[in-house]
Amino acid sequence: MAGQVNPDLAKERENASFNTQKLTNLLYGGAEKVRRRRYIESLAFSDPAYSGDEDPVFMSREELYSSQLKRALTTVQRVKELNITEEDLSTYRNAALSGGMPGLALTWIAFIPTILQQGTEEQKQKWLKPAQDLSIVGAYAQTEMGHGTFVRGLETTATYDPSTQEFVIHSPTLTSTKWWPGGLGKTSNYATVMAQLYTQGKCYGPHNFMVQIRSLEDHTPCPGVTLGDIGPKMEGNANDNGFARFDHVRIPRENMLMKFARVEPDGTYVQPASSKLAYSNMVYLRGTFVMSAAQALASASTIAVRYSCVRRQSEMKPGEPEPQILDYQTQQYKLFPQLAAAYAFWFAARFMTQQHASITGSMEKGDMSGLAELHALSAGLKSYTTAVMSAGIDVCRMSCGGHGYSHASGLPALFSTGTSLCTAEGENTVMMLQTARYLVKCFVQSQSGKTLSGTVAYLSAVQPSPVSGERNMSDLGTQVTAFQHRAARMVRHAALQMQTEMQKGKSREDAWNSCSVLLIKAAQAHVHSFVVRNFAETVQTVEVEESVRAVLTSLCQLYSLHGITEHAGDFLMDGYLTGRDIDAASSLLSAVLAQLRPDAVALVDAFDLHDKMLHSVLGRYDGRVYEHLYQWAQKSPLNKTEVHESYYKYLQPFLKSNRAKL
Numbered sequence: 001m002a003g004q005v006n007p008d009l010a011k012e013r014e015n016a017s018f019n020t021q022k023l024t025n026l027l028y029g030g031a032e033k034v035r036r037r038r039y040i041e042s043l044a045f046s047d048p049a050y051s052g053d054e055d056p057v058f059m060s061r062e063e064l065y066s067s068q069l070k071r072a073l074t075t076v077q078r079v080k081e082l083n084i085t086e087e088d089l090s091t092y093r094n095a096a097l098s099g100g101m102p103g104l105a106l107t108w109i110a111f112i113p114t115i116l117q118q119g120t121e122e123q124k125q126k127w128l129k130p131a132q133d134l135s136i137v138g139a140y141a142q143t144e145m146g147h148g149t150f151v152r153g154l155e156t157t158a159t160y161d162p163s164t165q166e167f168v169i170h171s172p173t174l175t176s177t178k179w180w181p182g183g184l185g186k187t188s189n190y191a192t193v194m195a196q197l198y199t200q201g202k203c204y205g206p207h208n209f210m211v212q213i214r215s216l217e218d219h220t221p222c223p224g225v226t227l228g229d230i231g232p233k234m235e236g237n238a239n240d241n242g243f244a245r246f247d248h249v250r251i252p253r254e255n256m257l258m259k260f261a262r263v264e265p266d267g268t269y270v271q272p273a274s275s276k277l278a279y280s281n282m283v284y285l286r287g288t289f290v291m292s293a294a295q296a297l298a299s300a301s302t303i304a305v306r307y308s309c310v311r312r313q314s315e316m317k318p319g320e321p322e323p324q325i326l327d328y329q330t331q332q333y334k335l336f337p338q339l340a341a342a343y344a345f346w347f348a349a350r351f352m353t354q355q356h357a358s359i360t361g362s363m364e365k366g367d368m369s370g371l372a373e374l375h376a377l378s379a380g381l382k383s384y385t386t387a388v389m390s391a392g393i394d395v396c397r398m399s400c401g402g403h404g405y406s407h408a409s410g411l412p413a414l415f416s417t418g419t420s421l422c423t424a425e426g427e428n429t430v431m432m433l434q435t436a437r438y439l440v441k442c443f444v445q446s447q448s449g450k451t452l453s454g455t456v457a458y459l460s461a462v463q464p465s466p467v468s469g470e471r472n473m474s475d476l477g478t479q480v481t482a483f484q485h486r487a488a489r490m491v492r493h494a495a496l497q498m499q500t501e502m503q504k505g506k507s508r509e510d511a512w513n514s515c516s517v518l519l520i521k522a523a524q525a526h527v528h529s530f531v532v533r534n535f536a537e538t539v540q541t542v543e544v545e546e547s548v549r550a551v552l553t554s555l556c557q558l559y560s561l562h563g564i565t566e567h568a569g570d571f572l573m574d575g576y577l578t579g580r581d582i583d584a585a586s587s588l589l590s591a592v593l594a595q596l597r598p599d600a601v602a603l604v605d606a607f608d609l610h611d612k613m614l615h616s617v618l619g620r621y622d623g624r625v626y627e628h629l630y631q632w633a634q635k636s637p638l639n640k641t642e643v644h645e646s647y648y649k650y651l652q653p654f655l656k657s658n659r660a661k662l
């Protein structure tokens, strides 16, 4: 019946052990923030300017590009009309764009942050306002056809000419063509271009330059610039990821982003405090990906958990009604770890944001001591959370059976969007190796007696020798220590293995490569251990009702016990945990699955993700899946006519001629 919630879902909500709203408040930083967020979202959801477009999965690439561009421009207008504040901006945009990513959005995501991170005060004065008002539209043009990962290998050059006080931007080879930048293909008229800086005959490595690429009058490419779209991708096809080639394009000296490094009018290069400050915008963006991973996994878990309560299939006990598929333990084992990871990453993202603010604050005052840890943490967390998210969304999709494979579920699009985060902003393997590099350094320092601090403090505190005796595997403290022990042992093992390889005569680089599988695993274990510890500390210290703390504690237990049982070998390797401990962890895990089962729907509801953000027939809040599945299919373009034109063109003549042969 219209308006009613599916009775199974309604019952789940009635039976929850805690108040969903209280948990939502905790996730979003308080009741007032939740109220504000919902209000801002409602402004977008109720605006007729954003409704009426058909489902993106039924659109052509060109329709997608223009409809999302139109939406994005409407948001700019509405932001002014509605006086949306800086604080509410991303909430409003996300709701209005309904999670979509038009090329224009790269101005907000990458172009403006680069000006903020890399520009001098003067440069910010000059470009920030036009970028914010969208009188200029910008892309972040770093990756080239031949190089993405290895930034030092970029081939685009920026050669300083002191006679005119200009830089000459040039693409010397085919492989130096800028390739991938979002919004570059058709939308942007400016780009921050990463290029090798040459001055006074010397190369100083990659630096960022502000380059106008299209006319502000008629949007045609500027002289010497060749531009285009790179073609359709796995997802994100509203975005015109593009290419650019530069043929000796001249820009003023002032267009080098000079917050850190500088080129004086006579061509003298002034060193930054650290050469890696040219990469600060990447560190910032990687940090933001941690929350995106949490949100993507929260969305997938919401869809799969709600659907698993609506869906009934098979017989558990002969003669009894078909059970909700969430009652199968195997279904819980698939879904609850994804749900728990979404919470764990949400809290990790919060930590990441605080760390970024605190360390960049110190860096502003000249203290660079936190830079290495910030880079290692953001690279490792980005890599770990996006990898788990990508795999987790696919688990959620498969747990929805056939309907999960349909675009109606929203899961295929969520997967193919989410998985792009494993590659963008630093490929995940490469990022995890950066974390490994930092860990090995820290290990060596701790060997020489230095006390480590911050997220690596445990590396010097944890003893490598096995601890004997019975453990209470349900204790969060015991679990955290086990994770730290595992990570410390793996870091130590990888580092010592490298030393052994070098003692055998290998160069440091060859030793690194031959140990890189060990190094990656060690770095993953380190990040995993950090996420577990941060989750445990959050649930133990946060000010919240006891019923909410209880359910979060179970969720944290699940996240941690799942990690221990899935990676049992790592914990058993040196006898730190015993076979009996692992058995105990498995039994506890089964018990926690059952314990969380009645709260699963409330736990996903607490993410407070509106149906207009989920885009999923299966994940609807009201659970009225079947009638909407039927309605959704009616929109398929193949259903526009009863008999498709291809019948007359191909099938009818074929059938006729076949029949004539009979």
Ligand SMILES: CCCCCCCC/C=C\CCCCCCCCCCCC(=O)SCCNC(=O)CCNC(=O)[C@H](O)C(C)(C)COP(=O)(O)OP(=O)(O)OC[C@H]1O[C@@H](n2cnc3c(N)ncnc32)[C@H](O)[C@@H]1OP(=O)(O)O
Pocket (backbone or CB within 6 Å): 094, 099, 101, 109, 110, 140, 142, 143, 148, 149, 150, 151, 152, 182, 276, 277, 279, 280, 282, 283, 292, 293, 295, 296, 299, 371, 372, 375, 417, 418, 420, 421, 423, 424, 425, 426, 427, 430, 434, 437, 438, 609, 613
């Ligand atoms: C509400 C409902 C929600 C609904 C669902 C939500 C769903 C959300 C899902 C999806 C959202 C979709 C969003 C899509 C968004 C898409 C946006 C895309 C934007 C992408 C933009 C880009 O990709 S831009 C290009 C990015 N490129 C890279 O990241 C390149 C990676 N490479 C590098 O960073 C470097 O080359 C390197 C780190 C790999 C190596 O650098 P280099 O060679 O110069 O250094 P060395 O290896 O020699 O190391 C020297 C030394 O420096 C240290 N170091 C390296 N980098 C840094 C750094 N950044 N900061 C500090 N230090 C650094 C390094 O560790 C070494 O240190 P030592 O002390 O010497 O060891």
Ligand SMILES: Cc1cc2nc3c(=O)[nH]c(=O)nc-3n(C[C@H](O)[C@H](O)[C@H](O)COP(=O)(O)OP(=O)(O)OC[C@H]3O[C@@H](n4cnc5c(N)ncnc54)[C@H](O)[C@@H]3O)c2cc1C
Pocket (backbone or CB within 6 Å): 106, 110, 140, 141, 142, 143, 144, 146, 147, 148, 149, 150, 179, 180, 181, 182, 236, 241, 420, 423, 424, 425, 426, 427, 428, 429, 430, 433
């Ligand atoms: C959706 C999307 C949006 C993007 N948006 C932008 C944008 O706005 N601006 C922009 O400039 N770029 C953008 N990019 C490009 C992106 O940053 C790069 O694709 C990414 O940094 C990876 O680089 P690559 O493609 O050169 O991969 P490669 O480096 O060629 O990686 C290929 C494989 O080689 C391995 N590999 C490479 N180096 C090493 C190593 N040192 N050790 C071990 N293994 C290694 C990798 O692990 C990987 O498996 C975007 C990409 C995507 C997918």
